[in-house]
Amino acid sequence: MTEQTARAAGPAVLVLEDGRVFTGRAYGATGRTVGEIVFNTGMTGYQETLTDPSYHRQIVVMTAPHVGNTGVNDEDDESTRIWVAGFVVRDPARRASSWRSTRDLDSELAEQGVVGISAIDTRALTRHLRERGVMRAGIFSGDALAGRDGSARPVAELRAEVEAAPRMAGADLAGEVSTGTAYVVPALGPDGERLATPVATVAAVDLGIKSNTPRSLAQRGVEVHVLPATATIDEVLATGPDGVFFSNGPGDPSAATHEIDLLRDVLDRRIPFFGICYGNQLLGRALGYGTYKLAYGHRGVNQPVMDRTTGKVEITAHNHGFAVDAPLDGESVAPHDGGRYGRVVVSHVDLNDDVVEGLSALDLPAFSVQYHPEAAAGPHDAAYLFDRFLDLMQQGAPSAAPTTPKDAH
Numbered sequence: 001m002t003e004q005t006a007r008a009a010g011p012a013v014l015v016l017e018d019g020r021v022f023t024g025r026a027y028g029a030t031g032r033t034v035g036e037i038v039f040n041t042g043m044t045g046y047q048e049t050l051t052d053p054s055y056h057r058q059i060v061v062m063t064a065p066h067v068g069n070t071g072v073n074d075e076d077d078e079s080t081r082i083w084v085a086g087f088v089v090r091d092p093a094r095r096a097s098s099w100r101s102t103r104d105l106d107s108e109l110a111e112q113g114v115v116g117i118s119a120i121d122t123r124a125l126t127r128h129l130r131e132r133g134v135m136r137a138g139i140f141s142g143d144a145l146a147g148r149d150g151s152a153r154p155v156a157e158l159r160a161e162v163e164a165a166p167r168m169a170g171a172d173l174a175g176e177v178s179t180g181t182a183y184v185v186p187a188l189g190p191d192g193e194r195l196a197t198p199v200a201t202v203a204a205v206d207l208g209i210k211s212n213t214p215r216s217l218a219q220r221g222v223e224v225h226v227l228p229a230t231a232t233i234d235e236v237l238a239t240g241p242d243g244v245f246f247s248n249g250p251g252d253p254s255a256a257t258h259e260i261d262l263l264r265d266v267l268d269r270r271i272p273f274f275g276i277c278y279g280n281q282l283l284g285r286a287l288g289y290g291t292y293k294l295a296y297g298h299r300g301v302n303q304p305v306m307d308r309t310t311g312k313v314e315i316t317a318h319n320h321g322f323a324v325d326a327p328l329d330g331e332s333v334a335p336h337d338g339g340r341y342g343r344v345v346v347s348h349v350d351l352n353d354d355v356v357e358g359l360s361a362l363d364l365p366a367f368s369v370q371y372h373p374e375a376a377a378g379p380h381d382a383a384y385l386f387d388r389f390l391d392l393m394q395q396g397a398p399s400a401a402p403t404t405p406k407d408a409h
């Protein structure tokens with residue numbers, strides 16, 4: 001068992017755009033950070049959350065009161081670094097304890113320069129964000145909190161820095177987190193051995209991809225060519241894909257012009273397509289539907305979603321602040337370009353708030369979900385969607401595409 005003990009910490013403040021201030025202790029790196037403040041209701045999975053590139057430019061509040069208990073290990077990162085802009089916790093573990101832990105979370109945050117705050121009332125903060133919606137915020141500690149004479153800087157000054165931070169609405173961020181160069185994740189056989197002949201080849205456009213996504217495809221015998229967000233249709237076609245995948249990622253889908261054009265090029269060629277989260281929003285926009293910003297989003301690991309093609313309810317992992325605006329009931333004609341993409345159904349819906357959680361084209365080999373079948377963190381109820389993608393690639397469209405949902409839950 002590995003155990004690590006937390007470091008001593010000085011004062012820190014969290015300042016919200018609307019003027020609300022929380023006072024606590026510095027956690028992780030000391031200094032200043034600004035971003036959009038959002039809350040995550042997962043009781044587990046902080047390491048996967050921190051390393052999920054979709055959280056780029058966001059300060060994450062964990063509603064679970066104890067964070068850091070199992071330290072940090074070498075297996076659970078979802079990318080090569082921590083992406084959150086800041087981290088807010090109630091009660092950090094004073095001692096990390098797990099057989100897999102190699103370091104404690106406080107030091108890991110400090111080492112990666114991630115400014116955090118602890119010892120604040122995260123329940124009051126979350127209730128505030130639920131009432132008012134997500135907004136910009138800043139965490140200030142150390143020199144960023146103290147004025148020249150050593151006394152704390154006035155809140156108005158800190159708030160002005162928060163108000164100068166860029167907003168999430170309109171932000172095109174995939175290019176800031178995507179891989180710079182293409183790479184291949186090899187197909188695996190049943191015993192984890194490399195397959196000489198993959199079952200299928202997928203071109204996966206990395207808009208902020210989590211490691212468990214190509215892994216989930218590779219485990220089904222798929223060879224995955226991960227491409228940068230700047231990929232062109234020729235680069236996609238050069239991989240000889242049986243299917244194209246668009247990943248999760250940070251930012252506002254309405255700003256992703258290049259990716260939406262690329263996706264239309266894919267749809268025009270009737271190449272089987274699957275998208276997750278940002279990929280779902282981009283499919284929505286490519287088909288001509290709108291997207292909008294939710295008041296406080298869905299971030300956690302226990303969101304109930306109904307697969308309306310089977311009537312089954314699954315418990316799912318979410319991280320989204322935007323959503324697709326498509327008609328919930330029955331088929332609609334995709335609005336883009338006079339309806340040339342044919343009919344679409346909302347295949348999945350969130351049972352908490354009726355937000356669109358999946359789209360299926362009926363006349364094209366294309367579908368997507370707003371939540372995370374790759375889990376990490378979260379339950380694996382939705383892993384069947386990778387099999388659905390494989391079926392779509394192997395059987396072709398539109399035979400594998402779901403039919404119109406029978407009921408609207």
Ligand SMILES: NC(=O)CC[C@H](N)C(=O)O
Nearest residue numbers: 054248249277278321322
């Ligand atoms: N995880 C994601 O792909 C997030 C998509 C988008 N940035 C949102 O916040 O809704």
